[in-house]
Amino acid sequence: MPAPSALTVRHSVMGWLRRPAPLQRRFMAMGTFVTATLIVEPRGRVAADQVLGEIENGLLAFGRDAWAWGDGLLANFNRRLASGERAAIPPSLRPLFERAWAVHRLSGGLFEPRIASLVRLWGFDDVARTRDAPPDSGEIDALFAALRGAPDFDGGTHYGPARGIGWDFGGIAKGYIVDRLLDLLHRRGYRNVSLDAGGNLAVRGLRNDRPWRIGIRDPRSPHAPRLLATLDASDEAVITHGDDQRYFEFDRRRYSHLLDPRSGWPAQGLRSLTVVHRDASIADAAGGALFVAGAAGWRRLAARMKIDQVLVLTDRDELLATEALAARLRASDAETRLRAVA
Secondary structure, eight states: OOOSOSEEEEOOOTTGGGSOOEEEEEEEETTEEEEEEEEOGGGOHHHHHHHHHHHHHHHHHHHHHTOSSTTSHHHHHHHHHHTTOOEEOOGGGHHHHHHHHHHHHHTTTSSOTTBHHHHHHTTTTOGGGOOSSOOOHHHHHHHHHHHHTOOOOOSSSEEOOOTTOBOOOTTTHHHHHHHHHHHHHHHTTOOSEEEEETTEEEEESOBTTBOEEEEEEOTTOSSSOOEEEEEEESSEEEEEEETTSSEEEETTEEEESOBOTTTSSBOOSEEEEEEEESOHHHHHHHHHHHHHHHHHHHHHHHHHHTOOOEEEEETTOOEEEEHHHHTTOBOGGGTTTEEEEO
16 A cells, blocks of 8 residues: 555644534545545535545546556456457546556656556555565566557557556556546535545645645655645645655665656656646646656656646755746745755
């Protein structure tokens, strides 16, 4: 199971007796803790609790069908690929295939949804399979070669044949479903809501007439949580990728779940990277690509992808933010080391 959310919602409690209390539900889905919060508004707590139940059920169903392994739709699709078939893309997942491939192209291939076989080899598909050392380099090379030779997604109804390839939406699915469920809540009349799926956080509207206060956690302080910065957000996503979420350490080096599709090995150079964007699926997938680009490449790729709000913590403990995001951040105890970059 991934570590609990890398982001927390923080807010003022002044005047809480005079304002409607938020209703919150916390549950497990998609391998992580999910926290849904909404302002009850005129419909009452019973109706709000019922709609939160729908959100929970929707996330559980989507998590099953969009998971690369198990017995859901994507897992069955991947098994057909593994058997050498040209596999039919599940109709309900087709928008996710299309969205993932669009980001793949925009990122120059650094966001790679066809990487499931390598993810499984590294043991990042399930916390129960966490490794204590890297896989055999020959096995990595074989799957990397399969990835390099895999066919592109052509937008059709089928994909393959592509032995050694599996599709994995772990880098985009949470952002994608968070936005869809927030849209559902909006249609039901709930316009002031927050949905946090393990660091994939998006908010709509306000919390008691004020923006939602979001805290971005330092990934190197798991036992005594410390914030890198906070910001006020409304109608946008704040999504963090970090090397603390799924990882193992070997020979004094940390290997995290964020694999570099240019090598088949875990990306190095950054500890965490946060993207703020109005589209949660873009924030999710682009954030993974920027993390892979590393300390030397994330700014150039962000400019290419038109992502202008990014916060980065490097493995040298440098705290950097794009100018557009730096202007919004409260850097708390890290204020003296936060540096804005073009």
